[in-house]
Amino acid sequence: MTDVLAITEHRRGDLRDVSYEVITAGRQLADESGGDLHLAVISGNATGFADDLNREGVDYVHTVSEGEEFNHDVYTQAIEALHAELDPEVVLMPNSVNGLDYAPAVANRLDLPLATDAVGIEYGDSLTVTREMYGSKVETTVEVGGDQQAVTIRGAEWSAAEGVGDAEISEFEADIDTDTGSRVTGFEEVGGGDVDISDAEFLISIGRGIEEEENLPLIEDLVEATDATLSSSRPIVDNGWLPKNRQVGQSGKVVTPDVYLAIGISGAVQHVAGMKGSDTIIAINTDPNAPIFDIADYGIVGDLFEVVPELIEQFE
Amino acid sequence: MKVLVTVKEVAEVADDFEIEGTEVGERYLEYDLNEWDDYAVEEAVQLKEDGPADEVVSVTIGPERADETIRMALAKGADRAVRVWDDALEGVDLLDVETKTNLLAAVVEEEEPDLVLTGVQAGDDAFGATGVSLADEIGFQWGAVVNALDFDADEGVASVHRELEGGVEELTDIDVPAVLTIQTGINEPRYASLRGIRQAQSKEIAPKTLADIGLDADAVESDLTMTSMYEPESESDAEIFEGDASETAGKLAEVLREKGVAQ
Ligand SMILES: Cc1cc2nc3c(=O)[nH]c(=O)nc-3n(C[C@H](O)[C@H](O)[C@H](O)COP(=O)(O)OP(=O)(O)OC[C@H]3O[C@@H](n4cnc5c(N)ncnc54)[C@H](O)[C@@H]3O)c2cc1C
Numbered sequence: 001m002t003d004v005l006a007i008t009e010h011r012r013g014d015l016r017d018v019s020y021e022v023i024t025a026g027r028q029l030a031d032e033s034g035g036d037l038h039l040a041v042i043s044g045n046a047t048g049f050a051d052d053l054n055r056e057g058v059d060y061v062h063t064v065s066e067g068e069e070f071n072h073d074v075y076t077q078a079i080e081a082l083h084a085e086l087d088p089e090v091v092l093m094p095n096s097v098n099g100l101d102y103a104p105a106v107a108n109r110l111d112l113p114l115a116t117d118a119v120g121i122e123y124g125d126s127l128t129v130t131r132e133m134y135g136s137k138v139e140t141t142v143e144v145g146g147d148q149q150a151v152t153i154r155g156a157e158w159s160a161a162e163g164v165g166d167a168e169i170s171e172f173e174a175d176i177d178t179d180t181g182s183r184v185t186g187f188e189e190v191g192g193g194d195v196d197i198s199d200a201e202f203l204i205s206i207g208r209g210i211e212e213e214e215n216l217p218l219i220e221d222l223v224e225a226t227d228a229t230l231s232s233s234r235p236i237v238d239n240g241w242l243p244k245n246r247q248v249g250q251s252g253k254v255v256t257p258d259v260y261l262a263i264g265i266s267g268a269v270q271h272v273a274g275m276k277g278s279d280t281i282i283a284i285n286t287d288p289n290a291p292i293f294d295i296a297d298y299g300i301v302g303d304l305f306e307v308v309p310e311l312i313e314q315f316e
Numbered sequence: 317m318k319v320l321v322t323v324k325e326v327a328e329v330a331d332d333f334e335i336e337g338t339e340v341g342e343r344y345l346e347y348d349l350n351e352w353d354d355y356a357v358e359e360a361v362q363l364k365e366d367g368p369a370d371e372v373v374s375v376t377i378g379p380e381r382a383d384e385t386i387r388m389a390l391a392k393g394a395d396r397a398v399r400v401w402d403d404a405l406e407g408v409d410l411l412d413v414e415t416k417t418n419l420l421a422a423v424v425e426e427e428e429p430d431l432v433l434t435g436v437q438a439g440d441d442a443f444g445a446t447g448v449s450l451a452d453e454i455g456f457q458w459g460a461v462v463n464a465l466d467f468d469a470d471e472g473v474a475s476v477h478r479e480l481e482g483g484v485e486e487l488t489d490i491d492v493p494a495v496l497t498i499q500t501g502i503n504e505p506r507y508a509s510l511r512g513i514r515q516a517q518s519k520e521i522a523p524k525t526l527a528d529i530g531l532d533a534d535a536v537e538s539d540l541t542m543t544s545m546y547e548p549e550s551e552s553d554a555e556i557f558e559g560d561a562s563e564t565a566g567k568l569a570e571v572l573r574e575k576g577v578a579q
Contacts, residue, residue, distance in 0.1 A: 135439065308565075
């Protein structure tokens with residue numbers, strides 16, 4: 001029998017979507033391997049979350065009450081203890097920012113081979129994980145050897161588990177040292193300011209294809225001619241060319257306009273996380289293989305410095 | 317205080333490329349300093365300029381060609397560099413997290429830094445895990461995805477912002493020694509000046525084999541095997557406008573009008 005232990009995630013009192021996605025991924029693995037799916041919820045209102053996590057396909061929910069907000073030392077120790085008790089084949093964790101803060105430590109401490117950011121998993125004779133490389137330009141399959149493994153899964157790749165299950169819910173008592181070398185002292189919201197791009201109906205979004213700040217006015221002319229709202233991918237904000245409140249993506253804003261026009265944006269997963277809910281997606285990019293075209297409804301394979309001036313002319 | 321900053325030479329794939337076996341054909345690859353590491357180098361050099369750090373050592377795992385990349389770190393202000401490579405690594409097609417952890421841990425043992433800075437992830441294999449794995453291995457504290465750092469040398473505490481999802485940052489105090497994985501946007505990486513580039517030529521890049529850092533071939537035995545590489549099948553049903561710039565722009569304008577977002 002080969003069991004799966006999946007770790008859920010919550011922040012500031014709410015379970016995050018990926019918690020239901022690890023259930024789906026974990027159930028799939030457990031089915032393929034003929035084992036049970038164990039779920040763990042650590043810190044915060046762990047016991048309070050348990051009922052909501054008891055969804056179809058979950059066999060056990062283990063709650064660990066130690067710790068208030070996320071702390072990687074508490075998570076690492078809790079998972080270490082759960083692993084010793086349950087001896088699962090696979091530990092599944094979210095490839096979230098917090099996942100990146102504890103999963104590698106868990107794998108190292110338990111001496112498990114680690115495959116991160118999985119977009120597919122399969123349990124046949126052994127565990128096979130599908131990952132992307134080179135900014136989503138290629139996909140790879142990776143066989144993960146060893147008797148037990150650790151995998152982090154990309155958010156939104158598996159559907160959220162639904163329904164009500166009949167899992168056994170129990171408090172897991174772990175001996176956890178909370179006197180740790182890192183202490184969360186608070187949270188801060190960023191990216192307020194003049195406009196709220198999440199309200200816009202028509203977003204013109206610019207990426208690194210613009211090359212230099214001097215080229216930004218070209219896009220601003222288009223924004224003006226079409227009465228759109230300007231947003232961008234992360235490098236534009238990192239470079240200080242636009243303020244943080246214009247950033248679309250995982251660490252920026254989630255937007256759902258009627259039309260999202262992505263100019264010189266490759267479509268990295270963390271960018272797509274913020275805009276894939278747009279009604280109509282249009283991309284202008286010189287690279288016909290840019291991942292943005294995979295989610296686009298319309299596209300121009302071409303140089304923005306040629307296309308954008310022509311487009312401006314159309315609206316003047 | 318000594319700061320060790322890990323850098324990686326990453327491969328970027330040309331717009332058109334071919335896959336040969338489980339690799340992208342060498343002629344379609346261009347090498348550069350990993351984007352995230354550039355910010356880590358800058359943060360380390362600023363720690364030196366601002367006082368807390370006395371020395372910045374940069375370390376990379378890579379073949380001789382990687383000297384070019386590590387020279388960029390030297391040109392930007394790192395004092396010296398260590399490059400780990402070995403014949404045993406030559407045939408490995410996927411350097412997994414465990415391998416990188418073993419190699420870097422051995423370098424940490426030699427260098428005894430107080431602070432290790434790494435990039436959040438590498439742009440090519442994108443594991444995003446080496447920094448935290450290394451921290452656990454060497455018994456340092458850590459913080460992942462750091463986009464602001466305020467270092468208190470007297471207290472030995474790094475006050476950081478960790479950039480979470482959805483425009484929320486977590487404020488955390490981390491005891492040193494620590495490993496921090498650095499997110500883009502934390503600073504403005506400098507360009508290497510001509511003077512810096514010239515100076516870098518005379519700075520030391522110490523090549524080290526496994527034996528030099530007290531390891532044997534076991535340290536690079538990986539449980540991860542890449543079994544295939546392919547271009548993802550596009551599920552796209554995107555309508556691609558054909559024609560020259562004015563034709564494609566015309567069609568795009570039509571769509572925008574149809575959707576009612578622009579007149
Ligand atoms: C933890 C984490 C969080 C992140 N959060 C975010 C986030 O919230 N938002 C975000 O956007 N990114 C985020 N990123 C960064 C993300 O991984 C990418 O680095 C980023 O999205 C790339 O931006 P880009 O598409 O503008 O640049 P690139 O990937 O460099 O793409 C530029 C594109 O422009 C095209 N191009 C070049 N010249 C032209 C031209 N003349 N005409 C037309 N096209 C051209 C190129 O073909 C290429 O496709 C995050 C990363 C991490 C690790």
